[in-house]
Amino acid sequence: MNKLLHELKKVSGRLLFPLLIPSRKTHTDKILILKNDSVGDFLLFSGILNFHIKHFGDGVYCLVNNNLEDMAKLYTNNVIVIDKNRYFASISYRHRLLKQLNDIGFGMAINSILNSSESRDILQILKIPKTYLYEGSLSKLKDYNFWRKRADIIPSFKIFDDKGMYINILNHEMHYMEKILNLKVSDDDIKPHIPLKDVVSETLINKFSLHKGKYIVFSLSSGDPKRNYPIKEFIEVIKHFHNKLNTKAVLIGLDQYDLEDRLNNLSAFVVDLRRKTSLIEDFAIIKHARFFIGNETGITHASWIMGVLTVMIYGGGQFGRFHPIYKNGYIVNKYMDCYYCNWNCRYDDTPVPCIKNISASDIIKLSEEILS
Numbered sequence: 001m002n003k004l005l006h007e008l009k010k011v012s013g014r015l016l017f018p019l020l021i022p023s024r025k026t027h028t029d030k031i032l033i034l035k036n037d038s039v040g041d042f043l044l045f046s047g048i049l050n051f052h053i054k055h056f057g058d059g060v061y062c063l064v065n066n067n068l069e070d071m072a073k074l075y076t077n078n079v080i081v082i083d084k085n086r087y088f089a090s091i092s093y094r095h096r097l098l099k100q101l102n103d104i105g106f107g108m109a110i111n112s113i114l115n116s117s118e119s120r121d122i123l124q125i126l127k128i129p130k131t132y133l134y135e136g137s138l139s140k141l142k143d144y145n146f147w148r149k150r151a152d153i154i155p156s157f158k159i160f161d162d163k164g165m166y167i168n169i170l171n172h173e174m175h176y177m178e179k180i181l182n183l184k185v186s187d188d189d190i191k192p193h194i195p196l197k198d199v200v201s202e203t204l205i206n207k208f209s210l211h212k213g214k215y216i217v218f219s220l221s222s223g224d225p226k227r228n229y230p231i232k233e234f235i236e237v238i239k240h241f242h243n244k245l246n247t248k249a250v251l252i253g254l255d256q257y258d259l260e261d262r263l264n265n266l267s268a269f270v271v272d273l274r275r276k277t278s279l280i281e282d283f284a285i286i287k288h289a290r291f292f293i294g295n296e297t298g299i300t301h302a303s304w305i306m307g308v309l310t311v312m313i314y315g316g317g318q319f320g321r322f323h324p325i326y327k328n329g330y331i332v333n334k335y336m337d338c339y340y341c342n343w344n345c346r347y348d349d350t351p352v353p354c355i356k357n358i359s360a361s362d363i364i365k366l367s368e369e370i371l372s
Contacts, residue, residue, distance in 0.1 A: 010088050010121065013095075017125050021099055027107040027129055030059040034111045034119040036082050038223075039279065039298025040322065041114065041169075042068055043305055047190035048173045049075055052110075055181060061104065063119070071279050074195050087118045102126055113137070113156075113169075113176055123151070134176050154179045166320035166340065191325070192305045196283050204284035208250075208271065212288040215248040215271070216241055217303070219294030221255030226345065226352050229295055229313045231257055235266075236360035237293060241367070242269045247290060252282045253299055291371065293363060295355075296322060304329030311367050316354040317343035332366050334358050 033052060035042055042064065053060045053076060061078040064071075072079045080101065086093045106128050111119050113134035120143070123131050127150075136156035138144055147153060157175040161167050174190055205212070218238060221228050238249045250271045257274075277285070283302055286292055291309035294300040304310040304324040312324060314331040316339035323331065334357040338346060345352045 009091060010117075013088075013091060014121070014125060016091075017095060017098055020095060021102050021125070023127055024102065024105050026105065028059070028105040029108075030061060030104055030106050031056050031108045031110065032061050032063060032080075032101065032104075032106040032128065034063045034109065034116075034122065036063055036065050036084060036116055036119055037112055037114055039068065039071070040301045041112075041298075042071065043194065043298060043301050044169055044192050044322070045112075045173055046075060046192045046194070046305075047170075048177055050193075051177065051185060051190050061106070063101075063122075068279070071283075074280075082118060084116075084118055087121075098122065098125055108132075110180060113172055115141070120147075132176075132180050134172070136172065152180075160340075161320070164340065166318050168323055168325065169321050170325060187325075192301075194283055194302060194306050196280070196287060196306070200280075201284035201287045204281050205288050207281075208273065208285065210248070210250065210271070210285065210288070213290045215250050215289055216245075217250045217252060217286050217289040217292045217294075219253045219292075219297060219299045220251060220257060220274070221253050222295035222297040223254075224343075226350050227295060227315055227317075227343075227355060228255070228351055229355055229358065230351065233358075233360040233363075237363050237367075238266065238270065240360070240364050242266075245290075250285060250289070252277060252285060253294075253297075291367065293367065309370055311363060311370065313355065313358060313363065315343075315352060317341055317345070317352075330366060330370055332358055332363050334362070 033049065035045055049062060061080055062072055062076060063080045063082055066081040066083045069079055069081045082097060101122065108130040109123055109128040111123060111133045113136055115133060115137045131151040133147055133151045133153050134156060135153050138147060138153065154176050157167065157172045159167060174185060178184060218234060220231065220234055241247060242249060248269050248271055251274050253274050255274060282299055286303045286308055287306050289308055292303035293311045295313050300310060300312050304326050307328055310324065310329045312329065312331050314333040316336055319339050334354055336354050347353050349356060
């Protein structure tokens with residue numbers, strides 16, 4: 001019933017809003033970039049966004065999820081937020097957001113390469129004159145033929161390289177941008193970065209009584225229980241490095257693990273900041289860490305992007321697609337013959353075997369090699 005109501009609101013809005021929000025006869029030279037994706041997707045896109053801003057100037061606006069507003073404002077003040085939980089659920093909210101976008105009068109729209117249903121709905125209703133979509137995920141949708149007639153669809157870059165490994169997402173982002181702008185760019189032109197000033201990050205770590213280079217940061221979750229590294233193994237790694245390096249372990253992230261019993265004996269050197277910090281505070285904490293260990297998630301990508309020594313626990317579902325591109329970013333993994341399954345795992349295990357089979361000693365060994 002809920003699904004039916006959701007679809008009814010979605011479809012009725014597409015009939016109603018064109019009557020409530022008249023189509024603009026004139027449009028500005030402003031550009032709307034729709035990037036309502038995850039933390040990691042936005043961070044990997046940050047260099048691309050920067051290039052668009054340099055190319056087009058102050059006319060670039062970026063639409064992001066409401067939980068990413070502060071992070072997006074590190075790059076531009078022209079940030080518009082969308083609450084994906086309310087967009088289709090609330091007719092009035094959807095109307096307000098669409099009217100806000102329509103009043104700006106965008107002349108160009110560049111959709112995310114991931115093509116969310118919310119972003120496509122916005123573009124369908126507003127009819128922005130020059131609209132770009134990426135074919136990659138669009139071609140699998142029922143409304144592909146609809147968009148072929150109403151937008152410029154950029155053919156997608158190949159998904160796998162000659163060895164059968166996923167091609168890094170940054171190659172897709174670069175390919176998409178180059179086709180839109182009709183120019184060639186270098187890797188340096190679009191490299192991801194986090195422009196967090198030292199004075200800001202130092203103030204924030206002082207707030208938590210942390211000292212530069214005297215702690216290790218751990219992120220325990222990935223947002224998907226099937227891809228979360230086992231807590232028991234994480235605790236082993238935390239204990240090992242405290243005993244060896246006499247450093248504090250700082251836990252960050254949004255996981256819901258109840259670690260009270262496990263942390264009782266570790267409270268002297270474990271600082272548990274999970275669900276107590278903002279994204280910007282997480283970045284500040286990571287920036288001055290000795291090194292970082294975590295699952296493949298946005299916070300882990302933030303670590304290697306900021307130049308911190310990073311060990312990423314990496315499964316095989318999309319192996320290669322989200323590899324760190326800087327030399328300070330390392331991966332630890334256990335290869336299996338079912339790699340590249342796009343997370344359509346043949347096993348019912350939680351976590352999946354390609355992550356569960358990574359031992360604490362594998363992580364410790366790689367981390368010690370890096371530190372040495």
